[in-house]
Each structure stands twice: as structure tokens, then as C-alpha cells.
Amino acid sequence: MSSDSSKKRKPKVIRTDGAPQENKRSRADPDQDVKYYSEEAEVELRDPNKDYELYKQTCQELQRLMAEIQDLKSKGSKDSAVAIEERRIQSCMHFMTLKKLNRLAHIRLKKGRDQTHEAKQKVDAYHLQLQNLLYEVMHLQKEITKCLEFKSKHEEIDLVSVDEFYKEAPPEISKPDITLNEPHQQTLARLDWELEQRKRLAEKYKECLANKEKILKEIEVKKEYLSSLQPRLNSIMQASLPVQEYLFMPFDQAHKQYETARHLPPPLYVLFVQANAYGQACDKKLAVAIEGSVEEAKALYKPPEDSQDDESDSDAEEEQTTKRRRPTLGVQLDDKRKEMLKRHPLSVTIDLKCKDDSVLHLIFYYLMNLNVMTVKTKVTTATEMTTPISAGDLLSPGSLLNCLYPGDHGKRTPNPANQFQFDKVGILTLSDYVTDLGHPYVWVQKLGGLHFPKDQPQPTVTADNSLSASHMEMTMKLLKTRLQSRLALHKQFASLEHGIVPVSSECQHLFPSKVVSRLVKWAALPYEDYLELSYTKDVVEAGLAEDTHLYYTALVERGTAKLQAAVVLNPGYSSMPPIFNLCLNWKGEKTNSNDDNIRAMESEVNVCYKELCGPKPGYQLLTNQLQRLCVVLDVYLETESHDTSVEGPKEFPQEKMCLRLVR
Numbered sequence: 001m002s003s004d005s006s007k008k009r010k011p012k013v014i015r016t017d018g019a020p021q022e023n024k025r026s027r028a029d030p031d032q033d034v035k036y037y038s039e040e041a042e043v044e045l046r047d048p049n050k051d052y053e054l055y056k057q058t059c060q061e062l063q064r065l066m067a068e069i070q071d072l073k074s075k076g077s078k079d080s081a082v083a084i085e086e087r088r089i090q091s092c093m094h095f096m097t098l099k100k101l102n103r104l105a106h107i108r109l110k111k112g113r114d115q116t117h118e119a120k121q122k123v124d125a126y127h128l129q130l131q132n133l134l135y136e137v138m139h140l141q142k143e144i145t146k147c148l149e150f151k152s153k154h155e156e157i158d159l160v161s162v163d164e165f166y167k168e169a170p171p172e173i174s175k176p177d178i179t180l181n182e183p184h185q186q187t188l189a190r191l192d193w194e195l196e197q198r199k200r201l202a203e204k205y206k207e208c209l210a211n212k213e214k215i216l217k218e219i220e221v222k223k224e225y226l227s228s229l230q231p232r233l234n235s236i237m238q239a240s241l242p243v244q245e246y247l248f249m250p251f252d253q254a255h256k257q258y259e260t261a262r263h264l265p266p267p268l269y270v271l272f273v274q275a276n277a278y279g280q281a282c283d284k285k286l287a288v289a290i291e292g293s294v295e296e297a298k299a300l301y302k303p304p305e306d307s308q309d310d311e312s313d314s315d316a317e318e319e320q321t322t323k324r325r326r327p328t329l330g331v332q333l334d335d336k337r338k339e340m341l342k343r344h345p346l347s348v349t350i351d352l353k354c355k356d357d358s359v360l361h362l363i364f365y366y367l368m369n370l371n372v373m374t375v376k377t378k379v380t381t382a383t384e385m386t387t388p389i390s391a392g393d394l395l396s397p398g399s400l401l402n403c404l405y406p407g408d409h410g411k412r413t414p415n416p417a418n419q420f421q422f423d424k425v426g427i428l429t430l431s432d433y434v435t436d437l438g439h440p441y442v443w444v445q446k447l448g449g450l451h452f453p454k455d456q457p458q459p460t461v462t463a464d465n466s467l468s469a470s471h472m473e474m475t476m477k478l479l480k481t482r483l484q485s486r487l488a489l490h491k492q493f494a495s496l497e498h499g500i501v502p503v504s505s506e507c508q509h510l511f512p513s514k515v516v517s518r519l520v521k522w523a524a525l526p527y528e529d530y531l532e533l534s535y536t537k538d539v540v541e542a543g544l545a546e547d548t549h550l551y552y553t554a555l556v557e558r559g560t561a562k563l564q565a566a567v568v569l570n571p572g573y574s575s576m577p578p579i580f581n582l583c584l585n586w587k588g589e590k591t592n593s594n595d596d597n598i599r600a601m602e603s604e605v606n607v608c609y610k611e612l613c614g615p616k617p618g619y620q621l622l623t624n625q626l627q628r629l630c631v632v633l634d635v636y637l638e639t640e641s642h643d644t645s646v647e648g649p650k651e652f653p654q655e656k657m658c659l660r661l662v663r
Contacts (some may be wrong), residue, residue, distance in 0.1 A: 002439065003064070003420030017639065021604075023257070027655070029405075039103060039104065039107060040107055042104070043104055043108055045589055046104065048108065049103075051104060054074065054097070054101065055098070055101050055551045058094045058097050058098055058101070059098075061090075061094055062091060062095075062098075062367065065087045065090055065091045065094070065120045065308045066091070066603070067330045068087055068090075069084050069087050070282070072084050072234075082208050102412055106147075116259070116510045121252045136208065154187065154191055155195060157191075159190050159191070159194055160194070161427070162186070162190075165189075165190050165193060167353065167372075172187055172353050173189055173192050173193050173196065174193070175189055179494045187494075188288075198376070199518050203639075207317075220229075226649070231294070237589075243370070257288075257289065257290055258293055259288045261273075261290060261344070263294055263298060263346060264290065264297075264299075264344075264346055264348070265344050265346075265366045265368065266449075267366055267373050267445075267448030267449060267450050267465040268344065268346065268348050268366050268373070268448065269463070270448055270449040270463040270464070270465055270468050271348050271364055271373075271448045271449075271468060272288060272290065272348050274447070274449075274465065274469050274472050274504060275288045275350055276288050277306035277445075277469075278472045278473060278476060281459065282473060282476075283352075283476065285352075285353040286352065286353075286476070288348065288349070288350055288351075288401040289348070289349045290347070290349075291347050291348075291349055292344055292345045292346035292347050293346070293365075294345075294346070296345035297344065297346050298343070300344075304576070311493060311634075315525060322497070333425055333426055336413045336424075336425040337425050337426070337427060338422060338589040339369065340369045340370065340422075340425055340427075341367060341369075341370070341433060341437060342367070342368055342369060343365045343367055343368070343374075344365065344366040344368055347363055347364060347365050347366075348363075348364045349363050349364070350362040350364070352476065352479055352480055352483065354483060354484055354487075356381075356382060357381075357382035357435040358379065358380065358382060358483065358487055359379070359380045360379055360479060360480075360483045361376065361377065361379070362375055362376075362479075363376045363377075363378075363438070364438075364444065364448070365437065365438055366448075367437065367440075369421070370413065370415060370417050370418050370421065371415055371450070371461060372413055372414060372418065372445060372450070373440065373444045373445055373447075373448045373450065374398060374434070374437050374439060374440045374444065375401070375438050375439055375441060375444045376438040376439075377397045377400050377401055378397065379395045379400070379486075379487075381487070385490065386494060387490075388490070388493040388494045388497045388524050389495070389497065389523070389524070390493050390496070390497060390522060390524040390552060391421065391493040392524065393488065393492045393524070393550055394486045394489055394490050394550075395486055395487075395490065398434075398435075398439075399548075399550070399571070400440065400486060401441065401482065402571045403548050403570075403571040403572060404441065404443055404475070404478050404479070404482060404546050404547070404571075405441075405442065405443055406480075406572075408441050408442045408443060410434065410439030410440060410441040410444075411429070411430070411431040411434065411439075411547045412429065412430060412431070412440075413438060413440050413459070414442050414445050414450075414452050415452050416452060416454060418430070435615075436490075443471065443475050445470065446467055446469060446471040446474060447468055447472060448463055448468060449462075449463035449464040449465055449466075449467045449468040450463060450464075450467075451464065451467055453579060479613075481575075481617065482571075484617070484619070485573055485617070486590075486621035487575055488620075489569075489619070489622065492620075492622060492623050493522070495623075496522035496623070496626070497510055497522050497523075498556075498652070499518060499520060499521075500519070500520075501519050501623055501626050501627045501630070502620075502623050503620075503623060503624065503627050504614065504615075504620055506614055507612075507614045507624055508613065508621060510528065510612065510614075510624065510627075510628070511627050511628070511631055513630060515627070515630050515631055515633050515634060516558055516634050517556050517557065517558040517563075517631075517637075518556065518557060518558070518630065519555070519556055519576075519626060519631040520553065520556065520557045521553070521554065521555035522553075522555075523552065524551070525551040525552055525554055525566065525567075526551065527545075527547050527549075527551055529551075530545065530551045530566060530568075531545070533566055533581070534583075534591070535566070535581050535583045535591040535592065535593070536566050536581045538592070538593075539568060539581055544568060544579055545579075546643075548571060548621045549568050549570055549571065550568075550569040550571070551566070551568060551569070552566065552567040552569060553566055554624075554626060554629075555638045556629060556630055556633055558633060558637060558652070559637075560586060561584065561585070561586035561630070561633070561637055561652075562584070563582060563583070563584050563585075563587070563633050564582070564583045564585070565580050565581065565582050565583075565585075566580070566581040566583075567579070567580055567622075567631060568581075569622070574617065574618040574619055574622075577606070577609040577621060577625075578621070578625060579606055580601065580602060580605045580606055580625065580629065582598050582600075582601055582602050584636075586637075597636055599634065601632045601633070603631070604628065604632050605625050605628055605632070609621060609625065612625055612628055634652075636650040638652050638653070638654045639654070640652070
């Protein structure tokens, strides 16, 4: 069987395209005749479709042989071994065929891959060449676009017009016979003319520079002369100081004040200038000065310094700030309020001197963020005065200048824009801060040249000199009048608290020689208590009693009769008379609502006050009204009918001669 299989075995196939073939060739006997062939060459000659048909036939034959071998083995006969061996040999041959077909298929696959790779390389080469060509096209298009968009420098030059060129340029440059018909030659000629003009201007510029250098040298010489002159002037000013003091002409002090005034904000500067002008023209005793820190005022207008030099310290500061606790919302709001209500470091002080050497000190401040001015007051007298209990509010800073002009109580800011600023930081009204900041009266704003129109709001309000000048004289007169009236009331209250009604010799003729009724009590009355009195309702309803007024109570007695008076003192006293409300406790309680005589007594004091003013400016009106009140009480009690059922003398005998029954 082995000899038959060796006869049917195919000759060995040795590939010539690999190293294993060389090894096999070296091992073979050189005398042996071996045929060599290349399967790659055979692949070119064979048809793949036929190989595929051969592959299917071989597979079918293998299936048939395997089935026959299985049948023979299942029969188990002794003669079937030879048949099985033959079929096994045939199967091996078919397997050899399948291996060959497999090798041929791999060779075809490798050739296909090689061909695909070659084709891909060609495509890549063509694609790269295409990209290079596209890049060249794009580059050429850019160059074409640059060329099309190219603008010559002469297009940026503002050349003279064509008509002006032919009018001014010489013929050797303009060449009209050539340039009129050729635009290019015309442009070249215009450029030549422009160059010629610029050369002339360059020469002129050099001449101007030379003149400038000459003038600068002259200026330097004069500066040196002036700088050497300054020390001499200073020495002269120092030597003239005794003369200035002797002649009451402090030029040096005034010069320093004006140097400081340069750093004032505009409203305070306007006030300073106008107050000085008014003092020089109308009131020689008026003293105007500037107080505060000039260095802080200068720092407000300095730009913030560059922080590059402090880089070394910034890291340490950041570490400290990170370790600190973040401020709460309340602390942040407090800081914002303080910043909003911040005053300018400089302030203007005005001292008003009266004839009795009493002085009204006015300190004007400027709130930078609110753009309003405020004022604080202080009064000094020539002699030390004892302050009566009832005169506590007369000279207090909160009420001294109250309603200097009607309705100007200084509790609200006159700038409408401030309310929106207050809403941001939680400030309800400025009246809570006037004790520290001062009162923002409207007349204070006008003295600083500030005007806030409510009907036509303006984005920015600037200081106006004319507005300040138009209000300066009237305001100063009102301030003096207010101070003198309050000082007069201050002296009168000291006597009234001791039960003495002071009547001057000029007013003695207004009253009878003997007045029996006397003042027992004079005291201040709170506004809330005044409103609760039953006999003052008509004054309250008429709007004549406001919280800005001053309220007092007086008690006049004669025998068993007690006359109680509630007095409303207007801040504008004595141009505005006091108002009296009366209540008589005698044979019951009698007021203006239930007794015509009480109403007549009130009319005698309130309506007929002009004859009680006395000599101008009428500061004795209040005491004269109180004295008249004592007189009318005597008249009322003496003329009242006597009860005949009671025996004995009358309580109020008729001691006065009444010349008229009615007024």
C-alpha cells in the first residue's frame, strides 16, 4: 500500500520567492533532477472562476468520500479496509488540492492588496498634486486681489484741486499741453507741485523752529529773573507786616486765604468770594475765614497712584484680609451711609457782629456726594448771660435759624436727587443727621449759588455767582435781625420767669400807671401739650401752630381770678406777632368759645398788636402784650357786675377810669 501511495504522490513543489525554498534546495541532492516553478506565475495563467469551480468540486468529492468511508466503517467487513485506504488516499489528494487553491487565493489576495496600495499611492500623489495646484491658484488669487486693491500713497495725499493747480503751478510743472489730455501725466504733475510746496513749507518750518528756540531762551532768561525776584518780594512782604497790622490792611493774610480758597469746592468758593465782597462793601465787621485741612482737600483731586511699587506688600495684605471676617450687611450699609454723607475737608466760617458786640458764628459745610451745603451756628455774647429755663430753645443751633425764610425749616434736603441716593443706603430722611452735619436750609444753597428747580429738574447743578450775590445782602440782614430778636427775648425771659414784665420808658404811655394784675408764671410749653389744650384748637385748625414754632404758657392772677395764656411765638418774631389763647378761671372756666369778653381780650392782644410794638425794630412786642393782658384783666374784673346777694366789699373795686365802653 505504501508503494502504491508513493507512486500516486505528486512531485514536491518548491517556491522560488522565499528563503525556505533556498534551504530546501540546499538540502536536496544536487544530482537529483527537480523541477522548479513559481506559483505566482501560475496565478497569472489560471482562471479564478475555474479555480472556484474546482474548489466546489473538490469539496463535493471530499464529502462523498467521507460518506463512503463512514459507510464502509459502519459495515465492518474485512474487505472494506482496502477500499477505505484508497478513499483515504483520494481524500488526501483532494486536501492537497484545497491547500494549493488556498495558497493561490492568498497569492491573489496579496497581489490585489499590492495593486490596491499602488493605486492608492497614485491617488494620493494625484491628490497632493491637486492640493499644490489649488494652493498655487489661491496664492495667485490673493496676489491678484492685492494688486486690484492696491492703493498708492498719493491717494492719501490731499492734493490741491485741478483748477487751483493750473492756476498756481508754473508751466514747467503743470505742462498743460500734455497733462490736460492724459490723467496719468496730470497726476504726476500734481504730485510734483505738491512736493515743491512741501519743500517750501519744510523750509518755513525750520525757520519757525529757530524762532521758537530763540523765544524759549528769552523765556528762560526771564524765568531766572522772576525766580530771583520772588525771595526779594517775600522779604519785602515780611518787612511790611507791622505796617499792615497798624493800618488794618492784612494783605498777607488775605493772600493766604485766597491761596487756600483755590481748593474749595465750587459752592463754598462762591460763598467765600461773595461774602468777602459783601463784607468789603457793606459790613466791615464781617469776618470770613476758611477752616479745615488743605492737604486732605488736595488729596481729593489727586489721581490714584500706581500700585506697581507696592507689589511686595500686596501679598501680605491679602493674607490679612482673608483672615479677617467679611463685614456684615449692616456694617456695609453704615460704611455706605458714611461715604454718602461725607463732608469736604474745608469749610467756610462767617462771623456776624452786632452793635452790642454779640457774634453769630456760621460754619458752612459741603456734602460732596449729595451736592448740598449745610450750616452750623454758634452764638457768643459780649457779657456772660444767665440762661433762663424757658429760653433754652432761643439760641439753640437747631432752632435759632429755623424758618429764616418762610417754610425753610432745614429738615429736608433741597436736592430732589438725594432721595434716590438715600433709598440705596437705607436713609429715611436727612433730619436724623442734621445734628452732626448741619441744617441744609434753602438760603444756604442760594448763598453757595446752588438752585434745585423742582418743576424743571437738571442733570447737574453748578454754583452760580449771580444767584449768591442776589441773596447775600437780604440774608445777612435777616441773620442779624434774628440774632438781635433772640437776644432781646433772652433778656426778657429772664425777667418774666421772676414775675416781672419789663416795660421800657418809651412804652409807659401805653398802659395805666397802676396795674393790679400780675404775672405769676412764665414757662416753655411742649408742642404736644399745646395741641392737647382745649382752648387752642381754633389756632391749630387755622394752621398757625406748627412744630417749628416756640410755645410758652403764662399765668396772670388777681385775687381769685387766674388767667392762663398759651403763647405761640413765630420764629420770625418780631415781624410776625405772637398769638395768645386765653382761659380765665373765675366763676367757672371761661374761654373764647363760651365768653365774648375773653374773645375781646384775645382780640385786644392779637389783633391790635401794632400799637404795642414800641420803637423799632419792635423787640418789646411780647412784653407789651403781656402788660396789656394784665390791663384788660383788670378792666374785665372791675367792670364785671357784682353779686348783690353777697354782703361785704367788692372783691375787685373800680380803681380805673374807663374812657371808652368799646374799642
